[in-house]
Amino acid sequence: MSLTREQIAQRAAQEIESGFYVNLGIGIPTLVANFIPKDKHVVLQSENGLLGIGPYPTEAEVDPELINAGKETITMTAGASVFSSAESFAMIRGGHINLSILGGMEVSVGGDLANWVVPGKMVKGPGGAMDLVHGAQRVVVIMEHCSKNGQPKIVDSCSLPLTGKGVVNRIITDMAVIDVAETGLVLKEIAHGYTVEDVQRVTGPKLSIDSQLKAVAVL
Amino acid sequence: MSLTREQIAQRAAQEIESGFYVNLGIGIPTLVANFIPKDKHVVLQSENGLLGIGPYPTEAEVDPELINAGKETITMTAGASVFSSAESFAMIRGGHINLSILGGMEVSVGGDLANWVVPGKMVKGPGGAMDLVHGAQRVVVIMEHCSKNGQPKIVDSCSLPLTGKGVVNRIITDMAVIDVAETGLVLKEIAHGYTVEDVQRVTGPKLSIDSQLKAVAVL
Amino acid sequence: MKVQSSIEEAIKDIQDGASIMVGGFGIVGIPEKLIDGLLRKGTKNLTIISNNCGIDDYALGTLLSTRQIRKMVASYVGENKEFERQFLSGELELEFVPQGTLAERIRAGGAGIPAFYTPAGVGTKLAEGKEVRTFNGKEYVLETALTADFAFVKAQAGDTAGNLVYNKTSCNFNPMMAAAGKMTVAEVEELLEVGKLDPNFIHTPGIYVQRVIACSGYEKRIERRTVRASGGN
Amino acid sequence: MKVQSSIEEAIKDIQDGASIMVGGFGIVGIPEKLIDGLLRKGTKNLTIISNNCGIDDYALGTLLSTRQIRKMVASYVGENKEFERQFLSGELELEFVPQGTLAERIRAGGAGIPAFYTPAGVGTKLAEGKEVRTFNGKEYVLETALTADFAFVKAQAGDTAGNLVYNKTSCNFNPMMAAAGKMTVAEVEELLEVGKLDPNFIHTPGIYVQRVIACSGYEKRIERRTVRASGGN
Numbered sequence: 019m020s021l022t023r024e025q026i027a028q029r030a031a032q033e034i035e036s037g038f039y040v041n042l043g044i045g046i047p048t049l050v051a052n053f054i055p056k057d058k059h060v061v062l063q064s065e066n067g068l069l070g071i072g073p074y075p076t077e078a079e080v081d082p083e084l085i086n087a088g089k090e091t092i093t094m095t096a097g098a099s100v101f102s103s104a105e106s107f108a109m110i111r112g113g114h115i116n117l118s119i120l121g122g123m124e125v126s127v128g129g130d131l132a133n134w135v136v137p138g139k140m141v142k143g144p145g146g147a148m149d150l151v152h153g154a155q156r157v158v159v160i161m162e163h164c165s166k167n168g169q170p171k172i173v174d175s176c177s178l179p180l181t182g183k184g185v186v187n188r189i190i191t192d193m194a195v196i197d198v199a200e201t202g203l204v205l206k207e208i209a210h211g212y213t214v215e216d217v218q219r220v221t222g223p224k225l226s227i228d229s230q231l232k233a234v235a236v237l
Numbered sequence: 238m239s240l241t242r243e244q245i246a247q248r249a250a251q252e253i254e255s256g257f258y259v260n261l262g263i264g265i266p267t268l269v270a271n272f273i274p275k276d277k278h279v280v281l282q283s284e285n286g287l288l289g290i291g292p293y294p295t296e297a298e299v300d301p302e303l304i305n306a307g308k309e310t311i312t313m314t315a316g317a318s319v320f321s322s323a324e325s326f327a328m329i330r331g332g333h334i335n336l337s338i339l340g341g342m343e344v345s346v347g348g349d350l351a352n353w354v355v356p357g358k359m360v361k362g363p364g365g366a367m368d369l370v371h372g373a374q375r376v377v378v379i380m381e382h383c384s385k386n387g388q389p390k391i392v393d394s395c396s397l398p399l400t401g402k403g404v405v406n407r408i409i410t411d412m413a414v415i416d417v418a419e420t421g422l423v424l425k426e427i428a429h430g431y432t433v434e435d436v437q438r439v440t441g442p443k444l445s446i447d448s449q450l451k452a453v454a455v456l
Numbered sequence: 457m458k459v460q461s462s463i464e465e466a467i468k469d470i471q472d473g474a475s476i477m478v479g480g481f482g483i484v485g486i487p488e489k490l491i492d493g494l495l496r497k498g499t500k501n502l503t504i505i506s507n508n509c510g511i512d513d514y515a516l517g518t519l520l521s522t523r524q525i526r527k528m529v530a531s532y533v534g535e536n537k538e539f540e541r542q543f544l545s546g547e548l549e550l551e552f553v554p555q556g557t558l559a560e561r562i563r564a565g566g567a568g569i570p571a572f573y574t575p576a577g578v579g580t581k582l583a584e585g586k587e588v589r590t591f592n593g594k595e596y597v598l599e600t601a602l603t604a605d606f607a608f609v610k611a612q613a614g615d616t617a618g619n620l621v622y623n624k625t626s627c628n629f630n631p632m633m634a635a636a637g638k639m640t641v642a643e644v645e646e647l648l649e650v651g652k653l654d655p656n657f658i659h660t661p662g663i664y665v666q667r668v669i670a671c672s673g674y675e676k677r678i679e680r681r682t683v684r685a686s687g688g689n
Numbered sequence: 690m691k692v693q694s695s696i697e698e699a700i701k702d703i704q705d706g707a708s709i710m711v712g713g714f715g716i717v718g719i720p721e722k723l724i725d726g727l728l729r730k731g732t733k734n735l736t737i738i739s740n741n742c743g744i745d746d747y748a749l750g751t752l753l754s755t756r757q758i759r760k761m762v763a764s765y766v767g768e769n770k771e772f773e774r775q776f777l778s779g780e781l782e783l784e785f786v787p788q789g790t791l792a793e794r795i796r797a798g799g800a801g802i803p804a805f806y807t808p809a810g811v812g813t814k815l816a817e818g819k820e821v822r823t824f825n826g827k828e829y830v831l832e833t834a835l836t837a838d839f840a841f842v843k844a845q846a847g848d849t850a851g852n853l854v855y856n857k858t859s860c861n862f863n864p865m866m867a868a869a870g871k872m873t874v875a876e877v878e879e880l881l882e883v884g885k886l887d888p889n890f891i892h893t894p895g896i897y898v899q900r901v902i903a904c905s906g907y908e909k910r911i912e913r914r915t916v917r918a919s920g921g922n
Contacts, residue, residue, distance in 0.1 A: 280663070282663070289617075314650075315649075315650040316650030326567075327563075327566060327567030328567075328635075328661070328664075329568075330567055331565075333635070333663050371568075372568055
């Protein structure tokens with residue numbers, strides 16, 4: 019059965035190791051924060067200039083000058099720091115962020131990512147995504163496996179304008195976990211209730227099957 | 238009569254206008270600070286990361302972590318700020334310093350400056366001079382008119398390794414004030430007791446004489 | 457001196473066709489009062505360099521309604537319907553820049569670096585026509601510095617020498633813009649005498665700020681008010 | 690976690706032949722205790738990137754006496770006789786970099802900018818063999834980023850998350866080096882719990898610092914003690 023948005027976020031949170039500095043994209047990736055176990059020491063970065071994102075504020079704590087990159091009001095953790103956008107992207111571009119978890123519209127067999135131009139809508143701009151995909155040590159894309167009309171979003175070649183070429187390391191969808199390897203795409207995990215054939219049917223490129231193929235472990 | 242070191246510094250101080258941000262080089266240029274009239278509002282920058290150099294400290298005020306680029310203990314003025322070397326040279330390179338006053342060993346007719354390699358001595362390095370000569374809006378070099386063995390230091394072409402090409406705007410020596418213009422060197426002021434011929438005799442390139450030629454006004 | 461007595465005085469010499477950098481991310485850390493001043497002044501044909509373009513009836517969005525902006529350089533312009541209308545009708549010119557590249561191009565402008573290489577955008581539409589070069593086996597695109605005739609920045613506190621201190625995530629693009637503007641105007645909530653700010657903790661040294669003005673009555677609108685219940689998280 | 694219990698522990702994995710960035714300008718803001726540790730450890734064939742090379746019997750100068758440094762990247766090495774002797778005898782390799790270019794190359798290293806253009810050095814020996822390119826009618830030289838296996842920095846205060854705060858002109862090269870070192874070790878005079886430093890005024894965010902150690906007994910020698918008489922100026 020397809021994983022819910024929350025389950026995708028829960029699986030994505032398993033990518034995060036203790037000690038990691040992580041940047042979570044806008045949308046479902048933001049939900050990932052809710053699934054990071056309390057015993058892991060993780061610092062979340064927001065590209066508008068904050069290291070150490072805390073939980074959403076209570077009504078009393080709301081500060082109009084404290085937001086994340088999704089423009090949501092937030093709080094800071096103990097040990098947080100704020101800085102300019104130049105410093106923030108120096109941090110990102112310089113490879114200091116261990117992991118970036120981003121949404122996607124298409125990912126190609128070579129790890130190209132398209133996620134900034136929505137077909138039929140006005141182009142809103144790349145924001146910080148083009149910097150993040152090159153800067154983070156590891157890029158994980160989370161998205162639905164298929165588009166609303168059932169077309170594969172994992173493709174031989176992206177049809178939408180690219181955010182970055184050869185930048186994605188892993189894709190987590192509602193059906194599977196797939197790695198982008200030198201040799202092509204490798205199916206690592208399958209959501210409960212699906213077969214390898216089910217996943218291959220809605221995936222553009224041919225998948226290699228990992229010898230350790232597992233079920234996605236989510237609640 | 239030749240200007241003393243103090244008189245050269247005094248003349249150089251006349252280059253400074255109220256509101257200026259100024260970087261003074263090591264050696265005689267540092268003396269210039271003593272001759273800035275109190276009614277002029279001037280901020281001195283030190284390339285090791287300080288805007289707002291104050292006077293030398295009293296014994297009681299000495300702080301080992303507060304020095305200028307000449308490594309002398311100093312104080313800060315009210316309104317001072319400290320910052321990193323990257324910020325300091327961003328400030329310099331970005332054209333925010335109105336005036337840089339530097340020492341020189343040779344200046345060419347085209348405004349080339351040589352001041353970082355002393356003949357016969359081990360090369361100590363350029364320090365910040367190569368950045369300053371390109372970054373400051375205006376570069377004034379102060380030096381003796383002749384070398385110790387009487388040779389001109391203002392030359393057709395520098396024999397010593399360059400600090401910068403075409404960077405000097407004005408030269409102030411113990412004999413004269415000379416501008417580097419598109420058309421060549423222009424004699425602007427002469428020290429009391431010297432004639433145009435005296436100055437030309439110890440200057441390599443042919444000098445144009447400014448129509449407003451004046452005596453250097455120092456005490 | 458640097459202290460201005462009114463917003464009008466602070467922006468008196470801005471002409472039609474000027475380029476202006478405007479601080480802020482979303483609508484946080486924006487120079488509210490200077491934007492309002494520009495609206496009242498009616499200056500037209502502006503090139504605005506800012507990460508975003510405000511929202512429909514607030515911040516830079518207001519200058520869109522009055523058609524004062526001719527060109528926008530930004531990384532993301534999502535929250536503005538009037539923007540979309542003017543862009544689609546061809547009234548408004550738009551240059552998209554990846555956010556980190558935008559920050560670095562402005563930083564380069566203030567720092568006298570004419571150009572630098574960055575990986576962001578390589579292989580995408582935004583790098584089309586630009587030089588791509590390989591360093592240590594990875595491709596990078598050449599990006600050039602950005603400067604502007606004016607920069608509008610907003611700080612929490614400033615002093616009469618132009619030193620500035622920002623509050624939390626209202627810092628964002630303000631420090632680089634202060635340095636990259638040929639004429640930088642800072643609006644501050646608290647204007648202090650020199651000596652009141654700690655020299656160790658100045659975000660923008662006064663050398664970058666040509667004019668400073670104390671303002672009050674900030675709206676500080678919130679774009680996405682997200683809260684949790686008290687006690688939980 | 691980041692907090693180290695001894696200097697020995699903090700530098701345990703530094704091997705012969707390592708490259709190390711060392712903060713400081715002159716002998717201000719130098720990581721005294723980490724340099725001492727390196728002296729005791731006896732690690733050899735080091736490439737040191739630092740604005741200066743200490744003085745004869747203090748700071749990096751001590752590592753020269755023991756011949757632990759093979760190559761020095763610096764802007765100015767004036768105050769050290771042993772340096773001169775080793776350089777002239779060919780024992781020591783030396784790369785001079787203009788001070789602003791050194792600062793920017795290190796900043797670029799930490800910021801993922803592989804190369805940038807700067808005017809400093811154009812037409813001089815230090816630009817020989819390097820690409821020169823014209824932007825807006827002015828010539829600039831292409832300079833590449835610097836990184837190092839380790840960075841040693843010194844801060845006034847730090848917290849257990851690695852956030853750092855510097856004191857006055859002891860800041861200098863420390864922040865850029867913290868970001869450009871693959872393994873950055875910070876020695877601090879005061880080590881605090883997280884939450885004690887104001888998030889608005891952190892000079893080096895903790896993400897850049899892998900190890901932090903509290904030290905005491907600083908010598909802080911003064912190179913040129915210049916004073917005025919009390920009351921005058």
